[in-house]
Amino acid sequence: MGIRAIFIALRLALSLLELTLLVRLPGRVNGLKQQFPSEQTSNTSGVTAEASSVKCSLQGKSRLPAFSRDGDFVIGGVATIHSQDYAMVYNYTTQPESPRCTKSLTGRGLRISRSMIFAIEEINNSTDLLPGIKLGYRIYDSCVSVPVSVDVASQLLNGEDPVFYKDGNCSQSRVVVASVGDSGSSPSITMSRIMGSFKIPLV
Structure with a gap:
């Protein structure tokens, strides 16, 4: 691994350390919402029914992360894994495809x-930094593309569940607590503006 790659690795480690300290602030952990399956209730006949009354469906198809791992709190990430995005053709007669990498x-x-x-694994394996808390990650491919970055930002905010149930409205707890941006400035600036509106930091 070259000096530049080592520098990037150290920068990522320090950024993630800042994020873990943010999570450790007093009252911060209790204020963050974790993801749980939709609650279910059983009636007297033994039939299971959804506790929520509103069925919410995400628009479009979910973008799968390149790397992912579940945890108590999830950190998002974006990297240029492919060198270019797919050139989409708009004919205005059919629904356009989701941006994809090639x-x-x-x-x-x-x-x-x-x-x-x-x-993240080093933080999880440490007994001093976050005892009793496991960090997860969801790392997506940006292809150095602003449209793909917008799609990724929406995915990090909304999650991957195509259908979920809520009481009264379709707002749900955020998927990630923070995110590490792409090395390219244009995708990162775009993502920071979107995610910043929901008070999710991007470093």
Whole structure:
């Protein structure tokens, strides 16, 4: 691994350390909402029914992360794993496809992704930083594309469940507590403006 890659790995580790300290602030952990399956209740006949009254469906198709792991709190990540996004053709007669990545893999993006995973695993394995709390991650491919970054930001905010149930409205607890932005400035600025509106920091 070159000096530049090591520097990036250290930057990611320090950024994630800042995020863990943010989570450890007094009252912060209790204020953050974790994800739980939709609550279910059983009636007297033994038939299980949804406790919520509103069925909510996400628009479009879910974008799967390149790397993911569940945890008590999830940190999002974006890296340029592919060198280019798919050139979409709009004919205005059918629903456009979701942005997707093509072309060759980039070694730099893979190194950044693995460095982030390594840093999170080191934090999880430490008994001093976050005892009793496990961090998860969801790392997406941006393809150095602003449309893909917008799609990823929406995915990090909304989650991957195509259908969920809520009482009264379709607002649900956020999926991630913070996110690590792409190395490219344009995708990162776009994501920070979207996620900042929901008070989710991006470093």
